[in-house]
Amino acid sequence: MPEVLLMLSVFVIVFLIGYLLISKVPPRLHTPLMSMTNAISGVTVLGALLLFSVESGTLVKGLGALAIASAAFNLVGGFAITNRMLKMFKKRKRSA
Amino acid sequence: MLTDFAIIFTLILGVWLFGRPRNARLGNLAAAAALLCALGVVLYRSPVTEPVIVVSALALGGLAGWAVSVRVNMTQIPAMVAFQNGAGGLAAFLVSFVELARQDALVTTTAKTAGILGLVVGAATFSGSMIASGKLAGLVRQTPIVFSKHGSILLGTAAVIAIWGVVAATGAGPAVVWSLSILVVLSVLLGIVFSMRIGGADMPVLISFLNATSGLAAALCGIIIQNRLLIACGAPVAASGSILTYFMCKAMNRRLIAVFVGIQMQAKPLGSESAEDAPSASEPASETATVPTSETPRQQDPFVQAVEAVRGADSVVVVPGYGMALAHAQFETVRLADRLQAAGKTVKFAVHPIAGRMPGHMHVLLAEAEVDPDMLAEIDEINPHFPSTDLAVIVGACDVVNPAAIEVSGTPISGMPIMEAPNAKQLVVCNLDEKPGYSGVDNPLYADPKTILLLGDAKATLGRLLENLKPETQSAE
Structure with missing residues (x-):
């Protein structure tokens, strides 16, 4: 049971810190913000990797591989696109 | 333990840096670095049995993600984000599915409950995001598609899922795989019915909400496999999604319920999109x-x-x-x-x-x-x-x-x-x-x-x- 409490408190604490920090993000960064957090949710790739830590059947291997691929897609694509957007934000205006 | 803490700290640092436009890019890189470290740590702690499959799946998904992110133009960003969100939901519910189906003796009631919830939330996020992405990309009609008794269908599906969830959680033996599969199908259905009726100018609310649920699905997934990193990474995503959902509703002066139930959208025939x-x-x-x-x-x-x-x-x-x-x-x-x-x-x-x-x-x-x-x-x-x-x-x-x-x-x-x-x-x-x-x-x-x-x-x-x-x-x- 203490393990459960620990996990719950990790969730609650990080949620609250995240809430405090993110509510200060200016509206003009909302799209990159969503894109970055979206990439972070690709953390499920860890769970997918752990599926392969024990021997398993073909079905599990197939599902696991699919899970890894889609989580990696989310992860890499999300961070890359956020970076691309933020690079645009940084660009100064052409000399008018 | 200490490594986990350092990774979580880096992640939070990234989110903190993001608050200012000048540092946002650094924040994004910090978060990416945190996740890369997490990946390394997990691989180091529990070596995989099928390195070839794992590495090729990682490379395939990663490269596809990269390729798409380089090509997409800024008008397509919403569709892209929704699609990636769906991919995250897919991964989350697959992991929950496999973990539940394995029925390890170790699985506690809490883990089982979290797993069932993660499965439902993940699968609904997956289908909901795919519909949203389709709408945003113009592949699905953008106007809300409303069935007669749409609300009842939605509530009915949710109720069946709740009951079936209990059945699947208490079941044992090979039948579990089947009851879990049915649960997945029901949840996918729920996501579709849910997001179909939302359209047009309400899309920002829908995407923000799905963003939150994908974080939740990741965190729930973390509870079943008892992995702190997953929980800690899912939490800020859930927080960010909730905040954005709230902001969007506030900007329209509408309540979340009104957006999701779509009561107000009957003023004109549906043909007249923006x-x-x-x-x-x-x-x-x-x-x-x-x-x-x-x-x-x-x-x-x-x-x-x-x-x-x-x-x-x-x-x-x-x-x-x-x-x-x-x-x-x-x-x-x-x-x-x-x-x-x-x-x-x-x-x-x-x-x-x-x-x-x-x-x-x-x-x-x-x-x-x-x-x-x-x-x-x-x-x-x-x-x-x-x-x-x-x-x-x-x-x-x-x-x-x-x-x-x-x-x-x-x-x-x-x-x-x-x-x-x-x-x-x-x-x-x-x-x-x-x-x-x-x-x-x-x-x-x-x-x-x-x-x-x-x-x-x-x-x-x-x-x-x-x-x-x-x-x-x-x-x-």
């Missing part, structure tokens, strides 16, 4: 727009009027809307603003929080066109300045400047804070047609004598406008 959303209805500008305004004694070409108005104005506010995104007119819009500023005029962009199809969408588009950040103004900042503004240029926006939101009660947009562009001394509207916006509420602004309507494709209209402004202001590029 004025700017109906490419088929493009008409030649001169024909429809020759309705003489009361100020002009003779019938004058509205285009000539617009050129004069732009030349004569000292202060200009540009209000962009989703139509600008659809017409890919952000470059022309920014060029116009730059040129006017170079000619010594005061130019501002008034960006409504719900303009576009996801939170902050307009800002990304304008940034793509290399807008001067100093020109951007939020709604509260700019509204008091409209009465002293000589000219408001509306580019593909309708509902966000519709005075009916303030003056008429009982419409779907009543009570929504708008950009008070109607208060400006003169207006130039570059919209595709005169149809009402997504809300279906007619915009009295179109008939206002101080409005000059330039109907047609905004990119072409602005291009012509730029062309005609050249002689006076010289080439300012």
